[in-house]
Amino acid sequence: MTAIPAPAATAATDGPPLIVEHLTTSIHVGSDRHDVVRDISFSIGPRETLALVGESGCGKSMTALSVMGLLPAGVASVTAGRIVVDGVDMTAAAEAKRESMRGDRIGMIFQEPMTSLNPVLPIGFQVGEALMQHHGLTRKQARARACELLERVRVPAAADRLDAYPHQFSGGMRQRVMIALALACRPRVLIADEPTTALDVTIQAQVLALLADLQEKEGLAVLLITHNLGVVASVADRVMVMYGGDVVESAPVAAFFARPTHPYSSALLAAMPRIEGEGGLQPIPGQVPTLTEMPVGCRFQSRCPLRIDRCALLPPLAAVGGDPDHRVRCWVRMDT
Amino acid sequence: MTAAAPPAPQPRRRLSVLGKALRNVGLVLGAVIVVAMIAAALGAPWIAPYDPDAQDVLLVLGTPDSVHWFGTDAFGRDVLSRVLWGARVSLYVGFVATAAGVVIGTVIGVISGYYGGIVDRLVVAATDVLLSFPQLIMGLLLVAVLGASLTNLIIAIAVTAVPAFIRMARGSTLAMRERDFVDACRSLGFSDFRIMFVHVLPNILDELVVMASLWLASAIRTESTLAFIGLSVPPPTATWGGIVREGFDNLLDGPWLALFPSLAILAVMIGLNMIGDGLRDASDPRAPQ
Numbered sequence: 266m267t268a269i270p271a272p273a274a275t276a277a278t279d280g281p282p283l284i285v286e287h288l289t290t291s292i293h294v295g296s297d298r299h300d301v302v303r304d305i306s307f308s309i310g311p312r313e314t315l316a317l318v319g320e321s322g323c324g325k326s327m328t329a330l331s332v333m334g335l336l337p338a339g340v341a342s343v344t345a346g347r348i349v350v351d352g353v354d355m356t357a358a359a360e361a362k363r364e365s366m367r368g369d370r371i372g373m374i375f376q377e378p379m380t381s382l383n384p385v386l387p388i389g390f391q392v393g394e395a396l397m398q399h400h401g402l403t404r405k406q407a408r409a410r411a412c413e414l415l416e417r418v419r420v421p422a423a424a425d426r427l428d429a430y431p432h433q434f435s436g437g438m439r440q441r442v443m444i445a446l447a448l449a450c451r452p453r454v455l456i457a458d459e460p461t462t463a464l465d466v467t468i469q470a471q472v473l474a475l476l477a478d479l480q481e482k483e484g485l486a487v488l489l490i491t492h493n494l495g496v497v498a499s500v501a502d503r504v505m506v507m508y509g510g511d512v513v514e515s516a517p518v519a520a521f522f523a524r525p526t527h528p529y530s531s532a533l534l535a536a537m538p539r540i541e542g543e544g545g546l547q548p549i550p551g552q553v554p555t556l557t558e559m560p561v562g563c564r565f566q567s568r569c570p571l572r573i574d575r576c577a578l579l580p581p582l583a584a585v586g587g588d589p590d591h592r593v594r595c596w597v598r599m600d601t
Numbered sequence: 602m603t604a605a606a607p608p609a610p611q612p613r614r615r616l617s618v619l620g621k622a623l624r625n626v627g628l629v630l631g632a633v634i635v636v637a638m639i640a641a642a643l644g645a646p647w648i649a650p651y652d653p654d655a656q657d658v659l660l661v662l663g664t665p666d667s668v669h670w671f672g673t674d675a676f677g678r679d680v681l682s683r684v685l686w687g688a689r690v691s692l693y694v695g696f697v698a699t700a701a702g703v704v705i706g707t708v709i710g711v712i713s714g715y716y717g718g719i720v721d722r723l724v725v726a727a728t729d730v731l732l733s734f735p736q737l738i739m740g741l742l743l744v745a746v747l748g749a750s751l752t753n754l755i756i757a758i759a760v761t762a763v764p765a766f767i768r769m770a771r772g773s774t775l776a777m778r779e780r781d782f783v784d785a786c787r788s789l790g791f792s793d794f795r796i797m798f799v800h801v802l803p804n805i806l807d808e809l810v811v812m813a814s815l816w817l818a819s820a821i822r823t824e825s826t827l828a829f830i831g832l833s834v835p836p837p838t839a840t841w842g843g844i845v846r847e848g849f850d851n852l853l854d855g856p857w858l859a860l861f862p863s864l865a866i867l868a869v870m871i872g873l874n875m876i877g878d879g880l881r882d883a884s885d886p887r888a889p890q
Contacts, residue, residue, distance in 0.1 A: 335787050367790030375788075380781040385803045394799075395789045446789065 280352070281308040282453035282486040283332070283371075288346035290324075290331045292556065293339075299556040301327045301341065303510045309454070309486035316489045316501035316518070318533070322553045324510040325490045329456050332488065333373055334363040351453045369399040372447030376459035378439035382431040388415070388442055389427025395449045414445040418475060437468035441475065451483060458490045473500055494537050498522060503590075506530050509553060509564030512582060516591040526585050526593045529565050563594070571597045628879020634872030638865070642688035651679035653686040653839050664857070671861045674847055684862050687839035691828075692869070694751070694840075695821035698758035702820075703813050705759070706766025707802070713767065714774030715797050724767065731764040740823050744832045751834050754827065758820045769812055773805035807884040811877055818873035825866050841866050 290302040302324045309315045317325045330336050331343050334355055348355040351370045355363055367373075375381045383391060392414050393407030402410065408427060415423035418441040431439060440460065447455060457476065461469035477500055480487055489501060497504055497518065504521045506514040506529060514527040525531045535547040551568040560566050566576040575596045582592045583599040593599055623629065641648060650670075657677035665672040671680035713724040731739070743757035777783065778801070786796045827833050828842025829849075836843065841862045848858030 333788055335784070364790045364792065367788055369790060373785075373788040375781060375785060377781050381785040383782045383786075383800050383804070385806075386800070394791070398789070398791055398795065443785070446785070 281310045281313075282351050283488065284308040284347075284349040285328075285332065286347045286349075288328070288331060288348060289344050290327050290336065290341060291344045292341045294556075298344070299559075300344075301510045301556065302331060304346070305505075305507075305512050306346075307505060307512075307515070309488060311453070311484040311486055312480060313503070314480065314487040314489055314501045316491060316497040316504045317507060318491060318494065318497060318504055319507035320492060320533075320549075320553060322509075323507040325507055326458060327510075328507070329373070329458050329488065329490055332454075332456060333367060333371065334360075335367075365399065368395045368447075368452070369450040370452050371454040371456070372450075372452040373456040373458065374440070374443045374447045374460050376462050378436055378443050378463060381443055382439060382446075384431055387428045387430060388434070392442065392445050392449060395446065399450050410449070411445075414449055415442070417448075417479070418442070418445045420445075435468075436464055437472060440464060440468075440472050444472075444476065444479070448479060448483065448485075453484070454486045454488070455480070456488045456490070459492070460489070461496060462491070462493065469496070476500070494534065506533065509559055511564055511579075511594060513565065513594045514592070515582065516588075520586075520588060520591045524586065524591075526591070526598045527565075527595050528569050528571050528598070563596075571595075573597060625879040625883055627875040628883065631872040631875025631879060634868055635876060638688060638869050638872065639692060641685055642692045645682075645685040645689055649679075649682035649685045651682045653678060653682040654837050664855070672855060672857045674844075674851075674855070674858050680844070680858060680861055683839040683844050684841070684865050687841045687844055687862060688865065690751070690834055690838060690840040691821055691824055691842070691866075694754055694758065694824045694833075695817055698755045698824075699762055699813055699817045699820045701755065701759035702762025702816065703766050703809060706763040707770040707809060709763070710767040710770025710772075711774045711797050711801060711805075714771035715778055715793065715801065717775075721771070724771070728764040728767050728771075731760075732768070734761075736761045736819065736823055737826055740827055741830075741832065744827055749832050749835060754824065754833055757827075758823050761823065762816050762820065765816065766809070766812070769808065770805060773808055774801055777801045777804050807880075811881045811884065814873055814877040814880060818870045818877070821866070821869055821873075 285308065286306050288302055288305050289300055291298045291300050305328065307315060317328060319325050327336070327341065330341075332348055332350070332355070336342055343356055346356065350366060353362070353366060353370070355366065358366070382388070389408050389411045390404075393402070393404075393411035396402040396407045396410055397404065412424050412427060415426065420426060420438060420441055426433075431442070434442060440463075444460075455476075460476065461472050464472060473496065476487070479485065489496070491497060501518045504514075504516055504518050505512050506521075506527060508529050514521070514525070514530045516526075521530070522534075525534050529549075532547070532549045536549055538546060549568060554560065554564070554567055560577075562577040562579050563569070566572050569576070573596060578596075580594050580596045580599065582594045585591050585593045585598060585600055587600065657673065660673045660677040671684060674680055674683070709724060713721045734742075739761045740757045743760055744753055747753035747756065774797075783796060783800065786800050791800075824833060824840070825842035825845070828840045829846045831843075831846065833840050833842060844862040845859050845866075848855065848860070848862065851858055
């Protein structure tokens with residue numbers, strides 16, 4: 266494999282490639298404002314993977330779109346907080362600056378590899394296109410680099426497949442191509458939104474191994490969005506569980522699986538199939554309340570078995586078990 | 602980790618569309634007719650047996666024979682030569698006007714559909730107003746205002762085509778805008794211009810090509826109609842509609858005068874519609890094989 270030269274622009278800072286501080290994202294319906302992400306903070310260092318976990322509608326994807334600056338215009342917007350990517354404050358930057366960051370300093374891969382590639386353009390062109398846009402490469406140079414990139418994501422016979430179209434690739438191969446696309450400009454941050462959900466289990470493992478390998482080589486900070494706790498256990502360093510737009514638990518991955526503390530986290534784990542498990546799966550009763558019906562205070566209280574009167578006040582994200590890295594948002598479970 | 606085996610090679614999409622197209626008898630036949638017409642128009646200076654404007658007072662309204670295959674008109678001009686030369690004007694106007702309409706309409710439609718908002722609503726309203734006029738009335742109005750000349754004729758016919766292509770391109774772009782690959786493009790930091798014209802446009806091109814082939818027929822018909830009522834290129838320049846008009850004056854004495862240019866128009870119409878239908882079938886993945 267040909268070596269790809271290091272990025273021309275070195276990191277603007279030595280700090281974490283991605284810092285999110287007190288991010289609040291809201292959906293605007295008429296004059297009403299509903300917070301779909303409430304006051305969440307995290308940072309991801311090089312070679313670190315943070316998993317954002319929760320069921321549909323919990324705010325994971327909204328967090329990802331906020332970080333990318335791709336919230337649907339006029340519908341949702343970041344209403345508070347700061348997002349710093351590779352030393353650049355994305356929330357304060359002009360749209361043109363954000364556009365130049367996307368694809369270059371921060372990349373994203375999507376859930377559906379079958380539809381995330383343009384069906385009528387050849388693979389080689391699509392992989393090299395970001396390099397033409399951000400680094401001013403000519404079509405010929407971009408094509409040569411596209412070939413290297415496809416080899417890097419282990420697409421067999423890459424040189425012969427540059428002129429192939431997406432429908433000629435299997436799902437797993439397409440997700441590799443998507444990874445090549447997202448990493449073409451050697452970003453420092455990668456957001457992976459359910460990257461393996463649409464793939465067969467055997468292919469999932471291959472894609473995750475490839476991602477981990479590339480992350481190690483490139484020093485990527487990865488924000489992994491998933492509802493699959495098995496994937497979390499195998500690749501993440503830290504876990505943040507979200508519910509109704511709030512972070513309800515944040516912990517290193519080992520501590521999380523050893524001692525899931527928030528009632529929602531325990532319920533999530535109980536709902537996961539296990540080989541040695543007995544008594545079958547335990548579904549979480551009820552559903553995430555709609556935006557207009559969100560309870561005041563702790564948002565999980567409507568489905569929580571441990572509910573007390575104090576839950577009408579939003580608990581802080583507080584340390585649990587004397588471990589400052591393991592924090593939970595629950596009056597019952599937090600250290601007192 | 603072992604890489605997955607590459608999927609079995611499949612025929613490329615373009616080839617399979619071309620393959621389907623070639624198996625479509627109507628499409629091939631239509632293409633043969635239209636290509637023959639275009640060749641005749643381009644080759645008119647060499648093919649035409651006589652000067653289309655040369656008059657022969659001794660041979661007024663001559664019946665078709667081995668010397669003048671299509672006969673001669675009221676001025677003794679060779680009708681075959683005039684139909685061949687007339688094809689140049691009629692096809693030229695049709696192609697240029699349609700091309701202009703497709704390009705302008707598509708650009709406006711894609712931009713309008715992609716951005717949406719207030720501009721999009723204004724574009725839709727304007728399009729609806731323009732489309733409420735029948736094509737011929739609109740063309741007639743414009744030529745009457747601008748004056749009859751080759752350029753004005755092209756402008757008038759192009760203007761009638763623009764709203765139809767705006768509507769089509771806008772609708773297709775609206776559907777494309779929601780596709781995942783457009784989000785992927787945004788996540789790669791591509792400019793709106795690049796997303797619209799490098800990514801969205803190629804995806805809606807097949808529909809536009811089909812519609813363009815049908816509009817081409819329509820544009821040629823409009824040109825002929827305008828020529829028939831005397832609002833095309835001024836005489837003595839031969840155009841199909843104009844020759845029909847001249848023939849019309851002598852319909853009882855020499856019906857062939859109107860017949861042959863009419864047949865030429867008919868042949869092009871049928872050819873272009875066969876191409877349009879054939880292309881639509883060939884590019885439609887749901888069509889039966």
